[in-house]
Amino acid sequence: MKVIITREIPSIAEDLLKAEGYEVKIIAKNRSAEKEEIIRRGKKADALLTLLSDKIDREMIDNLKQCKIIANYAVGYNNIDVGYAKSKGIIVTNTPDILTDATADIAIALTLAVSRRITEGDTFMRSGKFNGWEPKLLLGVSLTGKTFGIVGAGRIGQATAKRAKAFGMKIVYFNRSKKEKFEKEFGAKKVSLKKLFSTSDVISVHLPLTENTFHLLNKEILSLMKPNAIFVNTARGEIVEEKYLSKLLKEKKIFGAGLDVYEGEPDYDKEILKLKNVVLLPHIGSGNVETRNKMAELAAKNIIRVLKGKKPLTPVM
Ligand code: GLV
Ligand code: GLV
Numbered sequence: 001m002k003v004i005i006t007r008e009i010p011s012i013a014e015d016l017l018k019a020e021g022y023e024v025k026i027i028a029k030n031r032s033a034e035k036e037e038i039i040r041r042g043k044k045a046d047a048l049l050t051l052l053s054d055k056i057d058r059e060m061i062d063n064l065k066q067c068k069i070i071a072n073y074a075v076g077y078n079n080i081d082v083g084y085a086k087s088k089g090i091i092v093t094n095t096p097d098i099l100t101d102a103t104a105d106i107a108i109a110l111t112l113a114v115s116r117r118i119t120e121g122d123t124f125m126r127s128g129k130f131n132g133w134e135p136k137l138l139l140g141v142s143l144t145g146k147t148f149g150i151v152g153a154g155r156i157g158q159a160t161a162k163r164a165k166a167f168g169m170k171i172v173y174f175n176r177s178k179k180e181k182f183e184k185e186f187g188a189k190k191v192s193l194k195k196l197f198s199t200s201d202v203i204s205v206h207l208p209l210t211e212n213t214f215h216l217l218n219k220e221i222l223s224l225m226k227p228n229a230i231f232v233n234t235a236r237g238e239i240v241e242e243k244y245l246s247k248l249l250k251e252k253k254i255f256g257a258g259l260d261v262y263e264g265e266p267d268y269d270k271e272i273l274k275l276k277n278v279v280l281l282p283h284i285g286s287g288n289v290e291t292r293n294k295m296a297e298l299a300a301k302n303i304i305r306v307l308k309g310k311k312p313l314t315p316v317m
Helices: 011-018 034-042 059-065 082-087 100-115 118-127 155-166 179-184 193-199 242-250 268-275 291-309
Strands: 002-005 023-026 047-050 069-072 092-093 145-149 171-176 202-205 230-233 256-259 278-280
Touching: 002 011, 002 034, 011 023, 011 268, 011 291, 023 171, 034 047, 034 059, 034 202, 034 230, 047 256, 059 171, 069 278, 069 291, 082 092, 100 118, 100 202, 100 230, 100 256, 100 278, 145 155, 145 193, 155 171, 155 202, 155 256, 193 278, 242 256
Parallel strands: 002 023, 002 047, 047 069, 069 092, 145 171, 145 202, 202 230, 230 256, 256 278
Antiparallel strands: none
16 A cells, blocks of 8 residues: 655554555655646545645545545645545544644634733843833733633634633624533624624634635724724635735724634735734644644554555544
8 A cells, every 4th residue: 555645744553554554755854735636646646644734625636546545634724625525435534633622722823922912022032122010011811801702613623712712802703603501601692793793802713615715804894893893713714815914904093913723824914014014923823742643643644544445543524
């Protein structure tokens, strides 16, 4: 059996696959694999381990002549044409659950960084401007008693709410279905998207990117935010009309934003780099050592199970 890994990930994946006697080929080490490379190698692959930055479209899937599984090294799988893969008999898996806490941590880290102007403070210190304590230096906004709006109350959304609750915040959420247990446990209240945007002090996005959520947070919705609102996105950039968010931030219509994801990555709105009221991270929501190891292990285990004719642990649908 031949397994192609598009780019180097923690070695546990390779170790597990090799222990099964599989031939493992890693396309790239310190860069993304090129489309042509995935196409060329994919032809003879029995399994493909992909990253969220690999776009696995119809053309690529048509080329996977003997592939039985595409194991995505991410919880999100919008980079793969899942329906088409399925029609070709290829199973797609992701890495849910194990990265929930890591991602919720980053959503809260961004919330705190924006509300207390952490990166501005860091820049201030490094620039040598510090002259001792000042009454009005870099004043932020309080979280205590404020409302935290969760857009998408899945596992990550709920884990983020749990953390926000610990800061003394009230929880409201927007979700297709009502989450009874979540409501009971955290006193969370289900509201419409418009209500969430017009009443929340912090808004954190936790939806998957689909046809239905692309630009769901458009100009009309974003413009409802309160003057002191903080907007946080650790899900996918394409859910938000990024240009308009950038305009709101530039015109100081909201307090600030914390972003880990961008529209059209690796691209993003360069204008945003000039703004002080934004904290920017390079898509590292799941980025701690323990979590990335677990993701590698789960992706490999999904491949092994499928190549042995068993059900994968975490199929996407
Ligand atoms: C990260 O964005 C993931 O989907 O795992
Ligand atoms: C899915 O994105 C989740 O919340 O785990």
